[in-house]
Amino acid sequence: MKHSLIVTLLTDFGISDIFVGVMKGVILRVNPKLSVIDLTHQIPPQDISAGSFALLGAYRYFPRGTVHVGVVDPGVGTNRRAIAIRITEGYLVGPDNGIFTEILFHSPAIEAVELTESRFFATPNPSKTFHGRDIFASVAAYLACGTNIHKMGPLIHPSTLIQLPLSMPIEEPDGWRGIVRAIDRFGNLITNISGKLMEKQSWEVSLNSKILPIVGTYSCRVPGDEMALIGSHGNLEIALCQGNAQLHFESRVGDDVFLKRKHS
Amino acid sequence: MKHSLIVTLLTDFGISDIFVGVMKGVILRVNPKLSVIDLTHQIPPQDISAGSFALLGAYRYFPRGTVHVGVVDPGVGTNRRAIAIRITEGYLVGPDNGIFTEILFHSPAIEAVELTESRFFATPNPSKTFHGRDIFASVAAYLACGTNIHKMGPLIHPSTLIQLPLSMPIEEPDGWRGIVRAIDRFGNLITNISGKLMEKQSWEVSLNSKILPIVGTYSCRVPGDEMALIGSHGNLEIALCQGNAQLHFESRVGDDVFLKRKHS
Amino acid sequence: MKHSLIVTLLTDFGISDIFVGVMKGVILRVNPKLSVIDLTHQIPPQDISAGSFALLGAYRYFPRGTVHVGVVDPGVGTNRRAIAIRITEGYLVGPDNGIFTEILFHSPAIEAVELTESRFFATPNPSKTFHGRDIFASVAAYLACGTNIHKMGPLIHPSTLIQLPLSMPIEEPDGWRGIVRAIDRFGNLITNISGKLMEKQSWEVSLNSKILPIVGTYSCRVPGDEMALIGSHGNLEIALCQGNAQLHFESRVGDDVFLKRKHS
Numbered sequence: 057m058k059h060s061l062i063v064t065l066l067t068d069f070g071i072s073d074i075f076v077g078v079m080k081g082v083i084l085r086v087n088p089k090l091s092v093i094d095l096t097h098q099i100p101p102q103d104i105s106a107g108s109f110a111l112l113g114a115y116r117y118f119p120r121g122t123v124h125v126g127v128v129d130p131g132v133g134t135n136r137r138a139i140a141i142r143i144t145e146g147y148l149v150g151p152d153n154g155i156f157t158e159i160l161f162h163s164p165a166i167e168a169v170e171l172t173e174s175r176f177f178a179t180p181n182p183s184k185t186f187h188g189r190d191i192f193a194s195v196a197a198y199l200a201c202g203t204n205i206h207k208m209g210p211l212i213h214p215s216t217l218i219q220l221p222l223s224m225p226i227e228e229p230d231g232w233r234g235i236v237r238a239i240d241r242f243g244n245l246i247t248n249i250s251g252k253l254m255e256k257q258s259w260e261v262s263l264n265s266k267i268l269p270i271v272g273t274y275s276c277r278v279p280g281d282e283m284a285l286i287g288s289h290g291n292l293e294i295a296l297c298q299g300n301a302q303l304h305f306e307s308r309v310g311d312d313v314f315l316k317r318k319h320s
Numbered sequence: 321m322k323h324s325l326i327v328t329l330l331t332d333f334g335i336s337d338i339f340v341g342v343m344k345g346v347i348l349r350v351n352p353k354l355s356v357i358d359l360t361h362q363i364p365p366q367d368i369s370a371g372s373f374a375l376l377g378a379y380r381y382f383p384r385g386t387v388h389v390g391v392v393d394p395g396v397g398t399n400r401r402a403i404a405i406r407i408t409e410g411y412l413v414g415p416d417n418g419i420f421t422e423i424l425f426h427s428p429a430i431e432a433v434e435l436t437e438s439r440f441f442a443t444p445n446p447s448k449t450f451h452g453r454d455i456f457a458s459v460a461a462y463l464a465c466g467t468n469i470h471k472m473g474p475l476i477h478p479s480t481l482i483q484l485p486l487s488m489p490i491e492e493p494d495g496w497r498g499i500v501r502a503i504d505r506f507g508n509l510i511t512n513i514s515g516k517l518m519e520k521q522s523w524e525v526s527l528n529s530k531i532l533p534i535v536g537t538y539s540c541r542v543p544g545d546e547m548a549l550i551g552s553h554g555n556l557e558i559a560l561c562q563g564n565a566q567l568h569f570e571s572r573v574g575d576d577v578f579l580k581r582k583h584s
Numbered sequence: 585m586k587h588s589l590i591v592t593l594l595t596d597f598g599i600s601d602i603f604v605g606v607m608k609g610v611i612l613r614v615n616p617k618l619s620v621i622d623l624t625h626q627i628p629p630q631d632i633s634a635g636s637f638a639l640l641g642a643y644r645y646f647p648r649g650t651v652h653v654g655v656v657d658p659g660v661g662t663n664r665r666a667i668a669i670r671i672t673e674g675y676l677v678g679p680d681n682g683i684f685t686e687i688l689f690h691s692p693a694i695e696a697v698e699l700t701e702s703r704f705f706a707t708p709n710p711s712k713t714f715h716g717r718d719i720f721a722s723v724a725a726y727l728a729c730g731t732n733i734h735k736m737g738p739l740i741h742p743s744t745l746i747q748l749p750l751s752m753p754i755e756e757p758d759g760w761r762g763i764v765r766a767i768d769r770f771g772n773l774i775t776n777i778s779g780k781l782m783e784k785q786s787w788e789v790s791l792n793s794k795i796l797p798i799v800g801t802y803s804c805r806v807p808g809d810e811m812a813l814i815g816s817h818g819n820l821e822i823a824l825c826q827g828n829a830q831l832h833f834e835s836r837v838g839d840d841v842f843l844k845r846k847h848s
Binding site: 069070071072073074075076077078080081082084085088092101102130131132133134178183184185186189 | 588589590592594599619621622623624625626638641642645646647650768769770800801802803813814815816821826
């Protein structure tokens with residue numbers, strides 16, 4: 057794979073501290089020509105599952121060879137492995153704790169290594185509290201510059217990578233039961249129900265026992281109207297006309313959403 | 321115009337989601353050498369007017385040829401047009417909903433096109449919910465690389481572009497009535513009264529019937545003192561010595577501010 | 585020193601306004617090939633001391649020759665000096681108000697100049713409210729491109745630079761009394777007690793009269809357990825197992841932390 061010179065960062069570090077800036081310093085020390093792109097640093101602290109879903113939504117939009125660093129890492133400093141994975145589209149670098157679960161479901165690991173070669177680290181003696189800086193940023197920078205992943209440490213079998221349980225909609229007699237998988241800044245409820253599931257059939261969407269009209273866009277006539285649509289993640293979303301569906305429905309990640317077949 | 325290889329982004333997307341990161345991925349897929357600069361992503365959701373004012377404050381500080389993408393887009397997926405505009409300083413790309421109103425008042429459109437040529441989009445079939453990703457980011461990247469705007473779609477007459485009502489101070493017998501046009505992170509109240517209006521005459525500034533001393537800098541002697549000054553936007557601002565004028569005056573965007581001629 | 589083409593920005597401007605974006609525009613106007621890295625813009629308004637500590641934590645991770653701009657500048661527009669400083673690792677640019685105190689304690693100024701040469705400013709007539717845009721961003725860009733610091737204005741003696749009082753732990757008969765120097769996004773309490781102080785001796789850490797076990801990593805067995813460890817700043821930190829120590833201990837920056845010798 058041609059090297060991309062692009063590294064993306066996704067963390068739960070927030071933006072009030074210097075953690076993210078320091079990771080970028082480490083990356084630019086490897087090669088100042090690298091481009092570093094923030095996916096988001098607002099993953100809720102230690103919420104590996106939210107990180108996995110965010111990475112899934114982003115990775116496919118980047119140039120081939122892009123290196124995605126995902127650091128939601130409550131196990132930093134323990135014996136959890138530090139890993140790099142090659143997939144068709146590029147590379148994934150981070151802790152072996154399931155943060156790449158959803159990307160790997162859609163784009164399986166071609167090969168994976170445990171990061172043990174400290175000459176690619178920011179320091180030969182990594183701290184026990186900040187592998188984002190001491191290991192992942194630096195390794196990602198080398199990968200983005202074309203260093204072969206095999207040099208980073210021993211190959212490990214992809215089947216040994218830690219996986220989170222996948223949150224998939226469950227088939228029911230009259231349709232599917234999904235969940236609110238994420239909530240965006242506008243309060244839109246993004247479900248785990250793929251828009252593809254909804255093709256070739258008419259459906260009824262319901263949340264909190266309310267049936268929601270399925271529409272094509274966020275635009276709408278009556279402020280406050282409830283609606284369901286296929287959002288930019290390609291999944292079923294629940295939104296409120298010029299409003300905030302999260303507040304309106306008092307919804308949380310994990311709430312049930314139902315999809316029932318319509319009988320014409 | 322020489323191409324700049326610079327794209328700026330202004331949106332109401334916030335930074336908790338991956339929307340902005342995904343737009344950057346799309347831009348780097350067009351050309352990984354492009355620089356992408358965030359203006360802000362914290363425009364209040366769907367507040368086109370706030371977006372217009374923020375763009376006005378920023379565009380003139382960038383190199384010639386810079387492409388500014390503005391996405392506050394409640395009408396995404398409807399028949400509102402997607403547009404690109406050439407101005408003296410560079411390009412503007414976004415929805416045709418008035419978001420460029422204030423820039424265009426100061427730097428009129430030289431030419432404008434409707435974005436219809438899908439070969440410059442991120443996908444031939446744009447979603448109905450995220451034109452920032454599927455149309456604007458990609459078109460902006462091509463413009464920043466030097467692609468001629470004429471290739472992006474048919475020319476449209478600048479007079480047909482949607483315009484927001486301009487918020488200008490209103491002349492009154494003894495001076496001007498303006499408004500609080502924006503409030504910054506420090507709580508400073510930025511008015512729509514240009515500092516140029518205030519040259520060659522002495523004035524009295526008042527808010528909530530309180531007369532405020534006009535000073536030269538934010539520095540001050542007594543914490544909590546009220547003051548008025550020409551701020552970095554070049555407009556009259558109202559501030560509080562080492563404090564937050566927004567909280568102190570209980571002000572909101574749209575509140576009246578009065579400028580009265582002083583009779584010596 | 586070889587020029588780095590890298591400028592970092594640390595401010596108290598927040599990210600809701602366009603201030604930071606405008607500084608980047610000014611930098612790219614000097615040279616569009618420059619890389620601009622955000623350290624953080626969430627320094628509490630006008631908290632120079634917090635800015636100094638954040639800069640200390642970040643500067644050493646960047647390539648040699650990097651130019652660090654620090655703008656927490658309540659005195660903008662007064663007669664406080666605008667300065668640039670050369671240190672071994674690179675350059676520091678900002679107001680002469682103590683914001684570089686902690687970096688300079690660890691890496692003393694090699695030379696310093698007062699910024700008076702307006703040909704390196706964004707405008708020959710800087711505003712009195714935004715030197716970040718009108719002076720510092722532009723000067724930093726020139727330094728990052730290799731312009732000699734001597735051209736920027738007259739040399740000033742480093743001993744004349746404004747210094748904040750350094751917050752150092754105080755030796756006591758049975759150990760040290762430090763303070764909570766900063767609190768990170770996870771609620772970890774970062775003290776001013778260097779991990780180096782703690783080598784070659786066993787210690788007892790206490791906060792609010794509670795003795796805290798010293799551990800090696802954030803990982804832990806019982807959610808809610810209190811702990812002390814050497815964090816990524818290299819300083820003693822106080823954390824809570826899978827929780828927020830700031831909320832748990834009701835701590836603030838400045839609170840006392842005690843380190844007592846253990847007698848075996």
